[in-house]
Amino acid sequence: MLHKKTFLITGASNGIGFELVKMATDKGHNVIAISRNTSNLKSIKGVNVFSVDITDEKSLKSFTNRLIKQKIKLDIIINNAGALINKPFMNTTIKDFKDIFNVNIFGLATLTRLCLPITNKDGHIVNISSMGGVQGSAKFPGLSVYSSSKGALITLTEILAEEFKESGPSFNVLALGAVQTEMLKKAFPDYKARVTAKKMASYILDFSISGNEFYNGKLIPVSLSTP
Numbered sequence: 001m002l003h004k005k006t007f008l009i010t011g012a013s014n015g016i017g018f019e020l021v022k023m024a025t026d027k028g029h030n031v032i033a034i035s036r037n038t039s040n041l042k043s044i045k046g047v048n049v050f051s052v053d054i055t056d057e058k059s060l061k062s063f064t065n066r067l068i069k070q071k072i073k074l075d076i077i078i079n080n081a082g083a084l085i086n087k088p089f090m091n092t093t094i095k096d097f098k099d100i101f102n103v104n105i106f107g108l109a110t111l112t113r114l115c116l117p118i119t120n121k122d123g124h125i126v127n128i129s130s131m132g133g134v135q136g137s138a139k140f141p142g143l144s145v146y147s148s149s150k151g152a153l154i155t156l157t158e159i160l161a162e163e164f165k166e167s168g169p170s171f172n173v174l175a176l177g178a179v180q181t182e183m184l185k186k187a188f189p190d191y192k193a194r195v196t197a198k199k200m201a202s203y204i205l206d207f208s209i210s211g212n213e214f215y216n217g218k219l220i221p222v223s224l225s226t227p
Contacts, residue, residue, distance in 0.1 A: 004028060004029055004030060005024075005029045005030070005075040005076050005209060006029070006030040006031075006032070006072065006075045006076070007024050007029055007030065007032065007074075007075070007076045007078065008032045008074050008076070008115065009021050009032070009033050009077075009078045009080060010035070010054060010077075010078070010080050010081035010108075010111065011035060011054075011080040011081030011082060012033035012034060012038075012041060012080070013035035013036070013038060013039075013040050014040055015197045016080055016128070016197045016200050017033075017035070017078075017081070018041070018197070019197050019200075019201030019202075020080065020201045020204060020205055021041065021044055021047055022044055022201075023201055023202060023205050024205055025044055025047050027205075030048075031048065032047075032048045032050065032067070032072070032074075033047050033048065033049050033050070034049075034050045034051075034063065034081075035049075035051070035052070035081070036051060036052070036053050036054075038050070038051045050063050050066070054081050054107035054108070054110075054111060055102040055103055055106070057110055060107070060114055061114065064111075064114040064115060064118070067115075068117075068118060073118055073119070073120055074115060074118055074119045074120065074123060075119075075123045075124070076124050076125075076126070076209070077112065077115060077119065077123070077125045078126045078204065078208055079111070079125070079126065079127045079128060080128045080204075081103060081107070081108065082103060082104055082150075083099065083100050083102075083103040083146075084143075084146045085145055085146060086142040086143060086146075087145070088141065088142055092144060092145055096145050097145050100145045100146060100149050101145075101152075104149035104152075104153060105152050105153060108153065109156065112160070116164075116169075120168075120169065121167060122168055123168065123169035123170070123212075124169060124170050124171075124172070124208055124211065124212040125160070125169055125170070126172055126173070126174060126207065126208045126211070127153055127156075127157045127171070127172070127173040127174070128173075128176060129151075129153045129154050129157075129173050129175045129176070129219075130146070130147065130150040130175055130176055131175045131177050131221060131223045132146065132147035132151075133147050133148070133149070133150025133151035133152075133153065133154050133175060134151070134154065134175050134219065134221060135151070137175075137221075150175075153173060154173050154175065154219050157171050157172065157173035157217070157219070158171075158173075158217050158219070160217075161216050161217025161218075162217060165216065165217070170212035170215070170216040170217075171216065171217060172207075172212065172215050172216065172217070172219075172220065173218070173219050173220070174204060174207065174220050174222050175219055175220070175221045175222065175223070176200060176222050176223065177195065177222065177223025177224055194224055195224065200222070203222060207220070
């Protein structure tokens, strides 16, 4: 018998996030989905949708206050929201770095901090990183901003797992290889990934439910390529 979980999924309007929301809802879980643009999510019945700007602290506080007032307790947070630019390093600006880090690190960290008091101690927080942020993995020109932010996310996850290892919840980070999403298509129009958003979402959903039985503070590469 399914044990219902309460999920919070960020970056839910398209790609992996949208598929995660759809799958988790179809399986009978309680799903809270946040994104700046929520129009796509209206097609999914039974999901609690909130328009939230992850880079705006006021927006995040307003959202989490609503959860607190509703006495909602979270079991699983999937920090899936992400931003990417493909630009040669010499053409990047401090604004480029701030814009990407605001989504991939600062917003994620703020939301996690605000949600921890309403997350069950046996809960699981899954951060979605990239193989581009993994030390020793193949790197790609043009991704200095994106990959450095994803590297920072890996380290943040390891530290949070250490800080909360006695009290919970668990923290793990998945480093994804290439997945065929709108974000990838926009950055690399000619590249075709072998993994679909739906297939990756299925893996992430299963991992988020049971992965913390075996892992805490771990980086798990989810990629068909080597290294």
